[in-house]
Amino acid sequence: MKYLSNYTQYKNVLQKIADIKYASAVLQWDQETYLPKNGNDARGRQIATLNELAHKLFIDSKLEDLMKELLLSNQLSDHQKRNVTLSLEDYNKSKKLPSTFVRRMSETVNKSFHAWLNARRENKFSIFKNPLQEIIELKKQEADLLGYENHPYNALMNDYDKGLTTTIVDKLFSDLQPQLSHILEKITDQPSTDDSMLHQHFDKTAQGDSGIEILKRMHFNFDAGRQDISEHPFTTNFSCKDVRVTTRINENDFSNMLWSCIHEGGHALYEQGLPDDQYGLPLGEYCSLSIHESQSRLWENCIGRSLPFWKHNYGLLQQKFPKQFQKKTVEEFYAAINKVQPSLIRTEADEVTYHFHIMIRYEIEKLLIEGTLKTKDIPSYWNEQYKNYLGVIVPNDVQGCLQDVHWSHGSFGYFATYSFGSLYAAQFYSSIKNIHPNIENEICQGLTEKVWDWLKNNVYEHGRYFNSEELCKAATGKVLDSKYFIDYLKNKYLQ
Amino acid sequence: MKYLSNYTQYKNVLQKIADIKYASAVLQWDQETYLPKNGNDARGRQIATLNELAHKLFIDSKLEDLMKELLLSNQLSDHQKRNVTLSLEDYNKSKKLPSTFVRRMSETVNKSFHAWLNARRENKFSIFKNPLQEIIELKKQEADLLGYENHPYNALMNDYDKGLTTTIVDKLFSDLQPQLSHILEKITDQPSTDDSMLHQHFDKTAQGDSGIEILKRMHFNFDAGRQDISEHPFTTNFSCKDVRVTTRINENDFSNMLWSCIHEGGHALYEQGLPDDQYGLPLGEYCSLSIHESQSRLWENCIGRSLPFWKHNYGLLQQKFPKQFQKKTVEEFYAAINKVQPSLIRTEADEVTYHFHIMIRYEIEKLLIEGTLKTKDIPSYWNEQYKNYLGVIVPNDVQGCLQDVHWSHGSFGYFATYSFGSLYAAQFYSSIKNIHPNIENEICQGLTEKVWDWLKNNVYEHGRYFNSEELCKAATGKVLDSKYFIDYLKNKYLQ
Numbered sequence: 001m002k003y004l005s006n007y008t009q010y011k012n013v014l015q016k017i018a019d020i021k022y023a024s025a026v027l028q029w030d031q032e033t034y035l036p037k038n039g040n041d042a043r044g045r046q047i048a049t050l051n052e053l054a055h056k057l058f059i060d061s062k063l064e065d066l067m068k069e070l071l072l073s074n075q076l077s078d079h080q081k082r083n084v085t086l087s088l089e090d091y092n093k094s095k096k097l098p099s100t101f102v103r104r105m106s107e108t109v110n111k112s113f114h115a116w117l118n119a120r121r122e123n124k125f126s127i128f129k130n131p132l133q134e135i136i137e138l139k140k141q142e143a144d145l146l147g148y149e150n151h152p153y154n155a156l157m158n159d160y161d162k163g164l165t166t167t168i169v170d171k172l173f174s175d176l177q178p179q180l181s182h183i184l185e186k187i188t189d190q191p192s193t194d195d196s197m198l199h200q201h202f203d204k205t206a207q208g209d210s211g212i213e214i215l216k217r218m219h220f221n222f223d224a225g226r227q228d229i230s231e232h233p234f235t236t237n238f239s240c241k242d243v244r245v246t247t248r249i250n251e252n253d254f255s256n257m258l259w260s261c262i263h264e265g266g267h268a269l270y271e272q273g274l275p276d277d278q279y280g281l282p283l284g285e286y287c288s289l290s291i292h293e294s295q296s297r298l299w300e301n302c303i304g305r306s307l308p309f310w311k312h313n314y315g316l317l318q319q320k321f322p323k324q325f326q327k328k329t330v331e332e333f334y335a336a337i338n339k340v341q342p343s344l345i346r347t348e349a350d351e352v353t354y355h356f357h358i359m360i361r362y363e364i365e366k367l368l369i370e371g372t373l374k375t376k377d378i379p380s381y382w383n384e385q386y387k388n389y390l391g392v393i394v395p396n397d398v399q400g401c402l403q404d405v406h407w408s409h410g411s412f413g414y415f416a417t418y419s420f421g422s423l424y425a426a427q428f429y430s431s432i433k434n435i436h437p438n439i440e441n442e443i444c445q446g447l448t449e450k451v452w453d454w455l456k457n458n459v460y461e462h463g464r465y466f467n468s469e470e471l472c473k474a475a476t477g478k479v480l481d482s483k484y485f486i487d488y489l490k491n492k493y494l495q
Numbered sequence: 496m497k498y499l500s501n502y503t504q505y506k507n508v509l510q511k512i513a514d515i516k517y518a519s520a521v522l523q524w525d526q527e528t529y530l531p532k533n534g535n536d537a538r539g540r541q542i543a544t545l546n547e548l549a550h551k552l553f554i555d556s557k558l559e560d561l562m563k564e565l566l567l568s569n570q571l572s573d574h575q576k577r578n579v580t581l582s583l584e585d586y587n588k589s590k591k592l593p594s595t596f597v598r599r600m601s602e603t604v605n606k607s608f609h610a611w612l613n614a615r616r617e618n619k620f621s622i623f624k625n626p627l628q629e630i631i632e633l634k635k636q637e638a639d640l641l642g643y644e645n646h647p648y649n650a651l652m653n654d655y656d657k658g659l660t661t662t663i664v665d666k667l668f669s670d671l672q673p674q675l676s677h678i679l680e681k682i683t684d685q686p687s688t689d690d691s692m693l694h695q696h697f698d699k700t701a702q703g704d705s706g707i708e709i710l711k712r713m714h715f716n717f718d719a720g721r722q723d724i725s726e727h728p729f730t731t732n733f734s735c736k737d738v739r740v741t742t743r744i745n746e747n748d749f750s751n752m753l754w755s756c757i758h759e760g761g762h763a764l765y766e767q768g769l770p771d772d773q774y775g776l777p778l779g780e781y782c783s784l785s786i787h788e789s790q791s792r793l794w795e796n797c798i799g800r801s802l803p804f805w806k807h808n809y810g811l812l813q814q815k816f817p818k819q820f821q822k823k824t825v826e827e828f829y830a831a832i833n834k835v836q837p838s839l840i841r842t843e844a845d846e847v848t849y850h851f852h853i854m855i856r857y858e859i860e861k862l863l864i865e866g867t868l869k870t871k872d873i874p875s876y877w878n879e880q881y882k883n884y885l886g887v888i889v890p891n892d893v894q895g896c897l898q899d900v901h902w903s904h905g906s907f908g909y910f911a912t913y914s915f916g917s918l919y920a921a922q923f924y925s926s927i928k929n930i931h932p933n934i935e936n937e938i939c940q941g942l943t944e945k946v947w948d949w950l951k952n953n954v955y956e957h958g959r960y961f962n963s964e965e966l967c968k969a970a971t972g973k974v975l976d977s978k979y980f981i982d983y984l985k986n987k988y989l990q
Contacts, residue, residue, distance in 0.1 A: 015540075019540055020545070020548070022541055023518050023541050026518075026541075030521055030525065036719055036720050038718045038719040038736035039734060039736050042733060043733070043737070045510075046515075046733070049511050049515060050515070050518055221533075223532050224533040226529060238538070239537030
């Protein structure tokens, strides 16, 4: 009985901490959707207080003792043991960061996020420079506090995908780069695609309605979530029964709403599918951000940019936007949404050139954290790399190094997971097609249940039981291999 | 220096506790406006955790020592001293409630709120009976834990208006009741008013837009607040720079939106006017709920139901709703919005009969808390009293004892403040008219700045410096006297 009651105690503490973290997430969701502008300062301190508090409660040494005792007891079920092991890992990591550091980070992030918004508004990197510098200094300190082998950036990437190192990423990117360049060359040899149909005027309300309908068709449960509008689309959750996505709507570009909706929808399905009885515990959390991104990419690219998907769903768009789509075939639509062309904005990039955007950011972050690149030199370095990798000229900072929210949020070490996500997605989808050879015909009829089921059984339900690599192996029988992604691209673009 | 740094420490602790309470308020606001239905259980526990935590941090004996030391030091400014004195009072009250009790109350409230919603949906008091019984038992325990003189209900009323007792309320209501009955009799002798113009079809979006415009004209600052839709209108705030009102819109009854908008707007102006530099401290909080209600009532009744106000603002309504209002004069509109008639629903009652609704609730709560009335007998007692006081037959529980949210929230001892609010409002408005004899002519031209200024100087800015009685005396030169309200009614309805 003793160990059962101790496990309950462990669970109670963890769940209360989760309550506070989720509360903080509600405040952040509100900040990006509905907060009146003068409310921002108080909101910043409220979030900082909750984060500091959650951290304080977690690094309590009594919790450490309890967890160690539980692990020694040998009376835990496999799942209970996994929970406690992971919590102890988190604990050991968290206690390396003093509460004052956590609060300072939270407050600096709030300040720098607003500096970033202003810098974008004024199109001046200089407005963002000092707060960014402060964030970078804090991230360097964080890496030192957490400890690392070989490169300080490893400590930061670890936050998003446990075990990811510069060695792994460098190798993957150096493999990937020539292959992608080759594919891109072949594509640019072909005649250019006309995607002007996506750049007409699309009514805001009708766009919002189609987004909601597409989310429903993707199995997003609106009793356990909602969609709102924000400047930067994101997914957040306050339990697996309250998962919120946001989208943005551009009246002159249908792609914006469409891809943010399907992308965030993929993330949201993952969160809605996590085991409810593990609320607040590691097994109720996602595996890693790479795997999270695989879920958004699988729906966005493997499915959402496929012809079978639109064979069923294009009718919805034609009905909502007859003027824009009635005279265009589904094949023309398919071609338009798969136009490949080097461009400036990461979130609007196609599947092929997308990874060059990531490589540039990864490289910059690595250099910033190791101290080789100075904050003030970011714009010139950025612009140079865009010319090298993508052959495009960056006309200003808003379309250049000010385009992403991540640095203002202190999210250094995040970007690589976007590329890894695409790779995992391709490998997962290849497994799904192997098991269900008829799946594309089913998708043509609007049936995506088997995809969803496979993801539930192989990804969602495991929570954090596996790390990315283990999950990939358990789900597909193999470790991550970029050939699935390259094959997917060749098959799609070079046939 | 020592006391300055101690005061800073006191302030830091109080402000962090405020951060948590405001975070809890954000979660509650979201619960009533945007929460997807399956998210409710997790939300209940998240709010309970925050409330428990705020309470735990506050009842720390180190804070008590700090406050006592500060008060003994004699080196605080008058305002600082008042803050610490009030906090110590709050502390002494709070520490009487164990944290487990606070959590249990919070969880029971969440459960009973949903039982109440279900009971309303099914129109069955029986669904609400047991959770309500649980709440009542907890409120009795709360009264015992807090301690009281004469009547346990005093301990509960004290939460909403410090110093309010059954002796005071009984006396006021027994004075008021015959006078109101007399006025009501005189009014019902006159021919009945036609208010059918308010019961046509009014487009939802146009109603929402007019509400926002009216709030702007009342000086509500949308940079420091917003308006959303909820089933039960309320005002909440997360600092004086983030004050949120909600309204409800009934397409077949214009009154619903109009009065909830102006009423909540009055509350909101008070919150927006509280001193910003006192964030999280007593002087940054409202005086009492009676005074809070005086602010909503002053705008709703003294101004919002006056002819001068509509002489300026009726044009807006005519423009938004030409079909409904173009052919009706402002005098007809004024008559319609001031129709006096005994009715079933408190929130829809006119200014005269409103107080009978309050007297009935006050009486029931008093009897429930002293144990003389059983929970199961509420419906029959309710219906009997409605016949006695108002001469109306209650056809079902939704229009009877299930109409108010208060009991499900555990808010026992709240209702009397609604009547006191009206009385304070009349007395304040009489003072304003004395000082600014030309004010009604100004209001005819849309100028309500002098009203707002008077409220800022005499109410908002003081925070909790005074209690209700002291504030009334400081603002009007006299203690609360019901004659101002009675004179106001006679002047309006019997001339």
